[in-house]
Amino acid sequence: MRLSDAAISAVDALRLNKLRSALTMLGIIIGVAAVIAMVAVGGGAREQVVAQIRSLGANLLVVMPGNITQGGVRLGSGAASTLTDEDSTAIAAEVPNVQVTSPYIRGTAQLIASGVNWSTSVFGIDLGWFEAREWEVERGREFEPEEIARGAQVALLGQTVARNLYGGLDPVGQELRIRNVPFRVTGIMARKGQSTWGQDQDDVVFVPLNTARQRVLGRNLANARAVGAIYVKVREGESLAQSEDDVKALLRQRHRIQPGQEDDFSIRNLADIAATREASARTLALLLAAVAGVSLAVGGIGIMNIMLVSVTERTREIGLRLAVGARRRDILRQFLFEAAGLAAIGGAVGVVIGVAAAYIISNAAGWPLLIQPESVLLAVAFSGLVGVFFGWYPALRASRLDPIEALRHA
Amino acid sequence: MALIETERLTRLYRLGAETVQALADVTLSIGEGEFVAVMGPSGSGKSTFMNVIGCLDRPTSGSYRLEGETVSALGGDALAAIRNRKMGFVFQQFHLLDRLDAFGNVELPLIYAGMDRARRGERAAAALRRVGLGERMHHRPTQLSGGQQQRVAIARAIVNGPKVLLADEPTGALDSRTSIEIMALFQQLNRDGTTVLVVTHEADVARYASRVIRFLDGRVQGDARQAPTDAAADLAALRRAPAPEPAGAAPCG
Structure with a gap:
C-alpha cells in the first residue's frame, strides 16, 4: 500500500x-x-x-552607601552618607577595566515653567552619567565640563517632564524653575521607557551634581561630598565579578574598614538581577x-x-x-x-x-x-x-x- | 499438476478444554477451471476448508499446494500477497465498506497491490462493468439492492484477476431469483477461466456447479462430478413464467 x-x-x-x-x-x-x-x-x-534591564545600561555595577547603626538604631541600606564623589573618581582611576563611573544624588522637587508646574525626580549627575547609563540627549546638548565644575544652573529634561511642562513646544533654551531656582534647559533626553520596577524613567530632570547639592536638594549635613550612589561601568567583555571585588577592596581601603568589619556600602550587580x-x-x-x-x-x-x-x-x-x-x-x-x-x-x-x-x-x-x-x-x-x-x-x-x-x- | 492440492489437511481448534477437529485428513485436488460446490451441514468443516484454501487460515497439519507452491509453509506477508493476487472472496454479508462507493470498494484490493491511481481506475471500472454495474459505479452500498451489493463484492473479488474465486454462502442473504442471477454470473466468470469454489448448504445452489464435494464432521464424505444446470437458462425460463417479480431484484446487466 x-x-x-x-x-x-x-x-x-x-x-x-x-x-x-x-x-x-x-x-x-x-x-x-x-x-x-x-x-x-x-x-x-x-x-x-x-x-x-538593558535600558539601565549594560555591564553596570551600582555602589550604594551601606546601612549604619547609630546608638543601636539600625538605619536602612542607603541611609549612610559614606559614599562620595571622590570614591567615584578613585574607582575610575584605580580599578582596572572600569570604563566610566557616575556618582549621582537624587531628590524630588517641584518644577515650574511658564505657569505650569510638575513634581518630579531631580538627579544631580556628572558627565559620566550619559555613558554609564547609555542615555543620549535627543535634542539640544549635554552639560559642558565647565558647567559641571562650576555648578551651572542648566537642566536636561526627560521626555515625560518636557511633555508635561511644555506640551508640544520646544523647551530647549527655555527657562525653568526648580524649587524656585532658575535654570536654563539645554536639551531633552532620549526616551527610556519603563524601568524594571515599572517606573517611568522619563519622568526626570537632570542638573549638574554640584548644582543639585548647592541649590536644589541641599547639602548632606554629615558629608558635603556625599552621593546617593555610584554607577560603575565595566568595559565590554571584562568580568563584572572581578571588578566588583576590586571596587570592594578599594572602597574598604578608602573607608578604612578593618578586616572582619562589615562594609559600609553595598554593590549590586545588574547582571545578577538579570x-x-x-x-x-x-x-x-x-x-x-x-x-x-x-x-x-x-x-x-x-x-x-x-x-x-x-x-x-x-x-x-x-x-x-x-x-x-x-x-x-x-x-x-x-x-x-x-x-x-x-x-x-x-x-x-x-x-x-x-x-x-x-x-x-x-x-x-x-x-x-x-x-x-x-x-x-x-x-x-x-x-x-x-x-x-x-x-x-x-x-x-x-x-x-x-x-x-x-x-x-x- | 492441479491448481489446488491438499494432503491430509487437518485443522484443530481448541475450545476451552476440548479440541475440535474442524478438518480431518482432507486430501483433495481441484483442477484449474473447475466449478466446485462445497456442501455440508453447519460445523461440517466446509467453511474452515474454504478459509484454509483462501489462505485466511493455516492448517494444523498436512500440506496445501497452490499451483505447485507449498502455501502451508509461507509467512503472513506472503499469504497476504496470495490473498491479494490469487484469491477473490465473496461473503454472505457482502462486507462492503459503507463509506466508500462501489468504485472505492472494488478499488480496495488494488490499493493493497500498490497499483497507481490511473491503473486502479481502469481495472475497477472494467470489473464493475463485467458484473453489470457500469452505470452504478458511484453509488454507495446503502443505495444498492442486495443483489447489486453482492455484484459489487464479486467485482471486488475479480478485480485483481484471481486464480480462485471463493464464495461463502454467496446467496444466503438473497432471494431466489437474485440468487440465480448471482450463480449465472459465477458460471460466466467460470467459463472465462476462473476456478470457482462455492460453499453452500443449499442443493439449489449446488446444482449449478460441475463438481460437488460434501463434508461431514471435518471429513470428505462425497466427491462427485455432475452436469451443471445452466443458470442463464433458468433465468430466461423465470422471465417467461407469469410469476410476479420479486421485489428488489431488478435485473441488471
Missing part, C-alpha cells in the same frame, strides 16, 4: 465521524493552544524584562513544559481511547481488508495514520488558537508578541508524535486481529 493512499484513507475515516474526531482532538487543541499562548506571552514578557530574572523565567518555562506534557498526555489518552473504540467498531472492515490482501503492517499503518492525523490536525488547530490568544493577551498587556516559528513547528510535530505513541497500541491490536474472527464479528 502506498503512503499517499494510506493518508487519504486515514483522512476519509476521520471525516466520516466529524464530531467524534473534533471532540477527540479537543484535548490536543487545548494543550497546544495553551502552550503556544503561554510560551509566546512568557517570551514577550521576558523580552520586555531584558529590554528594561540572571535572577532569567532563572525565574526558566522556572516558568519548565512549568509551562510540564503543563504542556500533562495536557498532551491527557489528549493522547483520549486519542487512544477513541482509537480503541474505532478498532472494535471496524473489526469487520479490518477482517475484510486482511482478506483482500492487506498485510498486518498495512493495518497498523492505517490506524497509526488516523491517530497521528487526529493529533497533528488538533495540534495545528491548537497553534492557530494559541497564536490568536497570545496576540490578544500581549495586546491587552502591552507586551511585545514573540512567537517563534520553531516552537509552532515543534508543537505540531510533537502532537503528531503523541498521536503515534498513543495510537500504537490500538493500531497493534487492529493489526493482530484474526481475519476469520474479524469477518464474523457482529
Whole structure:
C-alpha cells in the first residue's frame, strides 16, 4: 500500500465521524493552544524584562552607601552618607577595566515653567552619567565640563517632564524653575521607557551634581561630598565579578574598614538581577513544559481511547481488508495514520488558537508578541508524535486481529 | 499438476478444554477451471476448508499446494500477497465498506497491490462493468439492492484477476431469483477461466456447479462430478413464467 493512499484513507475515516474526531482532538487543541499562548506571552514578557534591564545600561555595577547603626538604631541600606564623589573618581582611576563611573544624588522637587508646574525626580549627575547609563540627549546638548565644575544652573529634561511642562513646544533654551531656582534647559533626553520596577524613567530632570547639592536638594549635613550612589561601568567583555571585588577592596581601603568589619556600602550587580530574572523565567518555562506534557498526555489518552473504540467498531472492515490482501503492517499503518492525523490536525488547530490568544493577551498587556516559528513547528510535530505513541497500541491490536474472527464479528 | 492440492489437511481448534477437529485428513485436488460446490451441514468443516484454501487460515497439519507452491509453509506477508493476487472472496454479508462507493470498494484490493491511481481506475471500472454495474459505479452500498451489493463484492473479488474465486454462502442473504442471477454470473466468470469454489448448504445452489464435494464432521464424505444446470437458462425460463417479480431484484446487466 502506498503512503499517499494510506493518508487519504486515514483522512476519509476521520471525516466520516466529524464530531467524534473534533471532540477527540479537543484535548490536543487545548494543550497546544495553551502552550503556544503561554510560551509566546512568557517570551514577550521576558523580552520586555531584558529590554528594561538593558535600558539601565549594560555591564553596570551600582555602589550604594551601606546601612549604619547609630546608638543601636539600625538605619536602612542607603541611609549612610559614606559614599562620595571622590570614591567615584578613585574607582575610575584605580580599578582596572572600569570604563566610566557616575556618582549621582537624587531628590524630588517641584518644577515650574511658564505657569505650569510638575513634581518630579531631580538627579544631580556628572558627565559620566550619559555613558554609564547609555542615555543620549535627543535634542539640544549635554552639560559642558565647565558647567559641571562650576555648578551651572542648566537642566536636561526627560521626555515625560518636557511633555508635561511644555506640551508640544520646544523647551530647549527655555527657562525653568526648580524649587524656585532658575535654570536654563539645554536639551531633552532620549526616551527610556519603563524601568524594571515599572517606573517611568522619563519622568526626570537632570542638573549638574554640584548644582543639585548647592541649590536644589541641599547639602548632606554629615558629608558635603556625599552621593546617593555610584554607577560603575565595566568595559565590554571584562568580568563584572572581578571588578566588583576590586571596587570592594578599594572602597574598604578608602573607608578604612578593618578586616572582619562589615562594609559600609553595598554593590549590586545588574547582571545578577538579570540572571535572577532569567532563572525565574526558566522556572516558568519548565512549568509551562510540564503543563504542556500533562495536557498532551491527557489528549493522547483520549486519542487512544477513541482509537480503541474505532478498532472494535471496524473489526469487520479490518477482517475484510486482511482478506483482500492487506498485510498486518498495512493495518497498523492505517490506524497509526488516523491517530497521528487526529493529533497533528488538533495540534495545528491548537497553534492557530494559541497564536490568536497570545496576540490578544500581549495586546491587552502591552507586551511585545514573540512567537517563534520553531516552537509552532515543534508543537505540531510533537502532537503528531503523541498521536503515534498513543495510537500504537490500538493500531497493534487492529493489526493482530484474526481475519476469520474479524469477518464474523457482529 | 492441479491448481489446488491438499494432503491430509487437518485443522484443530481448541475450545476451552476440548479440541475440535474442524478438518480431518482432507486430501483433495481441484483442477484449474473447475466449478466446485462445497456442501455440508453447519460445523461440517466446509467453511474452515474454504478459509484454509483462501489462505485466511493455516492448517494444523498436512500440506496445501497452490499451483505447485507449498502455501502451508509461507509467512503472513506472503499469504497476504496470495490473498491479494490469487484469491477473490465473496461473503454472505457482502462486507462492503459503507463509506466508500462501489468504485472505492472494488478499488480496495488494488490499493493493497500498490497499483497507481490511473491503473486502479481502469481495472475497477472494467470489473464493475463485467458484473453489470457500469452505470452504478458511484453509488454507495446503502443505495444498492442486495443483489447489486453482492455484484459489487464479486467485482471486488475479480478485480485483481484471481486464480480462485471463493464464495461463502454467496446467496444466503438473497432471494431466489437474485440468487440465480448471482450463480449465472459465477458460471460466466467460470467459463472465462476462473476456478470457482462455492460453499453452500443449499442443493439449489449446488446444482449449478460441475463438481460437488460434501463434508461431514471435518471429513470428505462425497466427491462427485455432475452436469451443471445452466443458470442463464433458468433465468430466461423465470422471465417467461407469469410469476410476479420479486421485489428488489431488478435485473441488471
